[in-house]
Amino acid sequence: MTPRIPFNRACFVGTEQQYIAEAVSNGHISGDGRFTARCEEWFGQRLGSPTLLTTSCTHALEMAALLAEVGPGDEVILPSFTFVSTANAFVLRGATPRFADVTPDTLNLDPDSVEPLLSDRTRAIVPVHYGGVACDLGRLAQQAEGVGAMVIEDNAHGALAKLGDRPLGTIGSLGTLSFHETKNITCGEGGALVINDPSLVERAEILRQKGTNRKQFLRGEVDKYTWVDLGSSYVMSDILAAVLWAQLEGADEIHRQRRLVWEHYHAELAGWAVANDVQLPTIPPGVEQGYHLFYLLLPDSQSRDRLIDHLGERGILAVFHYQPLHLSEMGRRYGGATGDCPVTESVSSRLVRLPFFHDLSNDELGDVVATVRSFTP
Ligand SMILES: *Cc1c(COP(=O)(O)O)cnc(C)c1O
Numbered sequence: 577m578t579p580r581i582p583f584n585r586a587c588f589v590g591t592e593q594q595y596i597a598e599a600v601s602n603g604h605i606s607g608d609g610r611f612t613a614r615c616e617e618w619f620g621q622r623l624g625s626p627t628l629l630t631t632s633c634t635h636a637l638e639m640a641a642l643l644a645e646v647g648p649g650d651e652v653i654l655p656s657f658t659f660v661s662t663a664n665a666f667v668l669r670g671a672t673p674r675f676a677d678v679t680p681d682t683l684n685l686d687p688d689s690v691e692p693l694l695s696d697r698t699r700a701i702v703p704v705h706y707g708g709v710a711c712d713l714g715r716l717a718q719q720a721e722g723v724g725a726m727v728i729e730d731n732a733h734g735a736l737a738k739l740g741d742r743p744l745g746t747i748g749s750l751g752t753l754s755f756h757e758t759k760n761i762t763c764g765e766g767g768a769l770v771i772n773d774p775s776l777v778e779r780a781e782i783l784r785q786k787g788t789n790r791k792q793f794l795r796g797e798v799d800k801y802t803w804v805d806l807g808s809s810y811v812m813s814d815i816l817a818a819v820l821w822a823q824l825e826g827a828d829e830i831h832r833q834r835r836l837v838w839e840h841y842h843a844e845l846a847g848w849a850v851a852n853d854v855q856l857p858t859i860p861p862g863v864e865q866g867y868h869l870f871y872l873l874l875p876d877s878q879s880r881d882r883l884i885d886h887l888g889e890r891g892i893l894a895v896f897h898y899q900p901l902h903l904s905e906m907g908r909r910y911g912g913a914t915g916d917c918p919v920t921e922s923v924s925s926r927l928v929r930l931p932f933f934h935d936l937s938n939d940e941l942g943d944v945v946a947t948v949r950s951f952t953p
Pocket residue numbers: 632633634635658659661662704730732733753754755756765766767
């Protein structure tokens with residue numbers, strides 16, 4: 577049965593089809609066309625760092641792993657509480673993932689849990705800004721510097737979010753963004769690599785273009801293009817870039833609407849949460865969050881499952897989130913065991929995400945809030 581209120585509804589601003597048609601009539605539907613250039617310029621201005629569109633955030637992470645030159649014997653520290661791509665990108669290069677725990681307030685990588693994993697084998701620390709709420713990057717950056725490792729921000733959730741006045745994705749050496757349909761700004765499948773270390777720009781362009789210096793050739797910097805390095809096909813089609821451009825023109829409005837949804841949930845559920853020992857998201861001071869999701873942390877896994885059923889029976893689709901990577905089939909092959917990341921293990925069994933998309937109407941919001949409030953954990 578299709579739920580009355582879905583968990584996600586893909587966001588369309590209305591100009592997507594027009595721009596797709598324009599990309600087609602431009603006669604350039606492969607990568608690095610006019611729409612790609614516009615999108616990359618938009619990010620370059622917003623973020624203040626060169627940004628390359630990629631086929632996905634997963635692929636941007638793979639490029640980051642290549643740029644960090646990680647390989648067998650190297651270790652990469654990342655939260656267990658994340659999507660598989662954060663780990664896989666590095667595992668594909670032969671590196672060993674070391675799973676750290678998250679803090680119970682923001683569910684972001686906990687520097688105290690990172691500390692004992694640091695060694696001269698650590699080549700990168702990969703924080704995830706969960707829900708688009710900034711990690712404690714100051715301390716993580718210090719830890720990375722102490723062992724000569726790189727910070728790579730998996731910023732799939734926080735495209736327009738900030739820490740102080742610094743956009744997320746621009747603080748580590750590299751940052752990645754996702755434009756998957758489930759993310760705030762989308763072109764169906766897509767991503768971007770934000771390159772904050774200027775010494776990595778040229779190599780990033782080459783890796784993205786199948787290991788060729790095609791980009792330099794197109795700029796007239798070299799007179800022929802050839803195979804110069806490792807690489808793969810990480811370039812986004814200009815048809816998808818056209819969809820993304822429509823979304824970027826509407827990005828501030830999407831962000832505003834999502835903020836209203838988030839604030840509505842937070843205000844309307846605060847009293848119920850306190851009365852029922854339910855934890856709502858924590859936004860630390862100085863953090864301008866990304867409004868990517870709204871979650872509830874129930875007292876235990878049974879009440880979480882009962883709440884999902886309670887909402888489901890009333891036509892509302894609410895869902896859990898990441899299962900701990902260190903306890904997955906792959907994670908266990910890297911030595912993961914129960915008890916390694918106690919906060920992750922606990923929150924992943926108690927977390928539920930409420931329907932969250934930019935055009936969730938006031939009626940729908942009221943309906944979800946009333947249905948949650950009618951539940952006793
Ligand atoms: C969605 C997501 C990804 C993967 O993004 P794709 O664009 O689908 O490859 C990676 N990391 C996190 C934290 C995500 O939420």
